[in-house]
Amino acid sequence: MIFSDILLLFGMAERCNALARVIVLNRCSFPVYLKSVQLNETPPQALFPGDCYSETYRYASAFNPATGNFSAVGVSIKITTDEAVGQSLDETGRSAAFDSSAVTQFEYTYDPVPYPLPDLYYDLSDINDTMPRQFCGYGIRIEPSSAECNTIACTPDCSQACVDAYNNPADNATHACYSTVNLNLILCYGA
Ligand SMILES: *[C@@H]1O[C@H](CO)[C@@H](O)[C@H](O)[C@H]1NC(C)=O
Numbered sequence: 405m406i407f408s409d410i411l412l413l414f415g416m417a418e419r420c421n422a423l424a425r426v427i428v429l430n431r432c433s434f435p436v437y438l439k440s441v442q443l444n445e446t447p448p449q450a451l452f453p454g455d456c457y458s459e460t461y462r463y464a465s466a467f468n469p470a471t472g473n474f475s476a477v478g479v480s481i482k483i484t485t486d487e488a489v490g491q492s493l494d495e496t497g498r499s500a501a502f503d504s505s506a507v508t509q510f511e512y513t514y515d516p517v518p519y520p521l522p523d524l525y526y527d528l529s530d531i532n533d534t535m536p537r538q539f540c541g542y543g544i545r546i547e548p549s550s551a552e553c554n555t556i557a558c559t560p561d562c563s564q565a566c567v568d569a570y571n572n573p574a575d576n577a578t579h580a581c582y583s584t585v586n587l588n589l590i591l592c593y594g595a
């Protein structure tokens with residue numbers, strides 16, 4: 405099933421920007437709070453049930469002491485269900501609440517330099533989530549718009565970690581893809 409079909413199925417197509425490259429869709433019955441972090445970060449924003457967040461792939465490079473060269477900087481879209489973020493009355497309070505909350509991270513690195521492709525790497529990280537995981541009862545899924553790239557699926561199961569996600573920095577949970585492909589993160593996807 406391609407993502408536009410999924411959107412139609414959920415009756416949400418009109419609320420999403422189909423041209424965006426990263427789309428986060430909140431199918432949960434509760435709000436979540438999201439921040440996109442790279443060299444700079446967006447202020448925390450609420451994503452209410454049925455809402456989408458989208459951004460075109462962000463690129464920045466920075467000096468990497470490990471390689472002695474400049475290299476592409478990854479982006480982390482951090483997501484929390486912590487209601488304290490929504491209850492804060494101003495942006496300073498929201499940022500402070502967000503930064504002390506558990507997060508589920510949708511991470512990607514877009515690097516236009518490599519030839520030939522792939523030029524896009526992505527993963528889901530539960531390393532800075534709580535136990536049990538925030539979305540363990542609801543399911544979460546990263547669905548690329550092309551079958552050439554791998555789906556990441558965490559089905560509802562609070563009894564164990566999601567094997568498709570990073571649970572430890574030593575895990576190997578990163579997938580390679582192409583910047584022409586959209587990555588769709590669906591929160592509360594179900595089974
Ligand atoms: C650093 O970049 C230069 C110029 O692009 C390249 O020749 C060199 O191999 C790179 N070094 C490493 C360690 O990647």
Ligand SMILES: *[C@@H]1O[C@H](CO)[C@@H](O)[C@H](O)[C@H]1NC(C)=O
Nearest residue numbers: 480509529530531532570573
């Ligand atoms: C988890 O949080 C710590 C402390 O803020 C940070 O140093 C680390 O990079 C985070 N891990 C991931 C995978 O984001």
Ligand SMILES: *[C@@H]1O[C@H](CO)[C@@H](O)[C@H](O)[C@H]1NC(C)=O
Nearest residue numbers: 554574575576577578579580
């Ligand atoms: C990580 O996974 C990729 C893709 O499955 C594989 O090509 C690579 O060899 C793996 N790396 C390690 C260190 O296991």
